[in-house]
Amino acid sequence: MFPLHPVHLLQRRWEALNGLAVEMRTRDPQRALELRVTRRYVKAHGRYWYVFSGAALLLPTPRLRLFQRRLHRDARRATARELETLLSLGWREQAVGLWLIAAGRRVDLRNRLADMAAGDEHHGLADIGPAAACLGEDQDAETLARYLHVALAQGDEDGPRLALAALLHLDDRLGTHRAQEFLTTDGPWERYAGHAADPDDLRRSIAEYLALFSGGRPTSRAELVRDGAYPPGWRGWHLPPFF
Template sequence: MPFQHPETTGHGYVIERYVTRKDSDHPRYLELNGAHVLRPGWPHAKRFARHLIDDATTITDAELEALLAYEWRSRLTAAWLIGVDRRESFRERIGDLLLASEVCYSGGGFCFALARFGTHADAEILTAYLDHYLPRTDLHYDQPDALGALLHLDARLGTHHADRITEPDGLWDEWVKGVGRLGHPSHTPAELRRWTDLHCDFINDWSRS
């Protein structure tokens, strides 16, 4: 599916309103793609979180679709807004975009959204993604984010979807070896789950406050 600028559907304003707005030192999409939101004592945390949560609850489905139809910055931002507000009506769309892996960086947002939805259906989407892409030991896409989200859901749901993936010499170990030869760093499954936990906790904590 070709990328479509939001202007073509009358939503040209969504980029400035949701994607490049600055509630900190950097545009929102850069903060979402980095680790600043997880940094203890980050001075912009309150402002950033409150505006993100407010936008997530007020953005329309049409505006979200306009963002999802465009490039990685827009898709990443839309995925976070969908996840924060738990717009489960976007589950299938998120799953399709994750599996398609058309652009870089946005996949982490899709995995976050699925982790926030928190159901067995989301675990199945993540499992299908990992089954498809972990055998490709020449590709480093969003496999770490997907595994972290799946482990997060397993812990929440009391399921074991990730067990066969993370077993010794299983899909995960073989993928890590393959991309390691390409120079990509590796993280343990526990570290990846913790990363997802922290992102979800960041939103949960500010939502409660």
């Protein structure tokens, strides 16, 4: 893994200082809050770049542990208002907000997730499945079912697969059968995807995220090495360092 060029580091430091200066000069309290949460959580020296690509599942163990510690720290420190602000902004901010809710098991944001799932605009909700799965109660399963009814009918590209996987996980945990209405022959999922879903594959996919958010070690990296896609000494891509 190659270090960032000093010029790039200086540019990132300058952007951070400039963002802080703009935030301090802003007189509108709501706009100042939006700038603050974006600077603090979304542009936090690049570490949440992993959220946007899912690359956190493939981090080598030392980076994974550092990422998990900082993710859980931020999930504890973020206030409900800060998280609600993240969820009200663009898809990057929403993605980070959902990961923080999942990692911190922030039940105080449960109703906010339900409101978002019931809305007509689902862009940026690709991670609502893992967030609801981490909260883990019957109300969260209802949120996922509500989301899937709308998202599958609209043909949303991001979100339905992980949401269905999360719903299967909650069915197993709660002893319910909500996912079956989506998995029936010629049902909502088959009409959406053009093929039947593999429940075992769905369960494995959500298990990776649950392991990540609970402080465990996802198996995606080891599977790629075992399958020969990458050599045993593979250290991952050139990712932004932590500061």
